Amino acid sequence: MQKDAYTYLTEHGIKPSPQRMAVMEYLIANPVHPTVEAIHAALVGRMPTLSKTTVYNTLKLFVESGAAQVLTINEKMTNFDADVEPHAHFLCAECGEIYDIAENEEMVKQATALPENFQLDTTSVYLRGICPKCLQKKNK
Amino acid sequence: MQKDAYTYLTEHGIKPSPQRMAVMEYLIANPVHPTVEAIHAALVGRMPTLSKTTVYNTLKLFVESGAAQVLTINEKMTNFDADVEPHAHFLCAECGEIYDIAENEEMVKQATALPENFQLDTTSVYLRGICPKCLQKKNK
């Protein structure tokens, strides 16, 4: 069962302003790892004064508070994910979609638990290639 | 035993121009995951006409040919690695250094072999936190 944005924010010590609520609601409702651009474009209709800077500030705050994670899987743009549980991500070189690969969470945990004298804060497993949809399209 | 740049380039089907040789030699001799900026700065002394565009072009070619890999572990900048064997990378939030974490290569392989209907091209395991050196400095 998915937690609501209000609870999620306050549990991470984030004051739930209207803008922050809107961004977090969007992240939860659209777990497709949106970019700043996409989030802003989606929300500015119902929240006309929302600035892109606020979206940047808000996401930065989420990440620092552990309420979201940054994906740097795409060189061009930064993507965001409200799911902070360890799972792998797959970027399709054809369509650009980023898939969640959660089926082997335990292995991801093991592979990302390597360093000993290191203080480990965040981990990412990034896979790249071509997704089933695009593979099928190519074999038309 | 480390292969020389010439062999490494030709084995990947890359014509070894002076610029390409210089960049590959630098990558092999300095496995610290340098940026375009760092590579250019290091080489322009002995190769004064080397342009940054050429460094960009050259690295792009290396990556497309499988002679190097891109690291997107750092949001700010792209880093390059001539070691294309699967291994994890650790970015220190304090000093910015990127460490190779090779000690558990088998687990990395397993964790990055997840998708089935997906065509998998490249994999990355990124860890972030604070390195031993910086941890020690903090406990001065």
Next chain:
DNA sequence: AATCAAAAATGAAATGATTACAAATTTGAA
């Protein structure tokens, strides 16, 4: 319900890595 300082949001301008592109240079086969 008015006041006011702190927090948050805004928008314009700056930054800086990367890319596009046209011109110049180099390469190597004929």
Next chain:
DNA sequence: TTCAAATTTGTAATCATTTCATTTTTGATT
């Protein structure tokens, strides 16, 4: 030597992200 293809170069554009000064909102206190 000739010449077209490949490579390199430098400048200018692109564009995501950051900076920063100003404006707005919030919420505690009179």
